[in-house]
Amino acid sequence: MGRLAGPAIVPDDLATAFDRHPGARAPWDAFPRSTRRATLEWISQAKRAETRQRRVADTAERSGRGERPR
DSSP: OOOOOOOOOOHHHHHHHHHTTTTOHHHHHHHOOOOOHHHHHHTTTTTSSHHHHHHHHHHHHHHHTTTOOO
């Protein structure tokens, strides 16, 4: 498992999911950087598009409830 260099950049599909869940972006931005990076790595490691979509949706939904992603 490699490390992400530099700031954690939110991919377009996750940004779109945040737009669909009002209030989800602010909690995401407030999570510790390590949590955001681990979540982005978890999303990016999905082998199938369906898995990635499910992970993106789960992340946005949890963030909208103020919960840290898995």
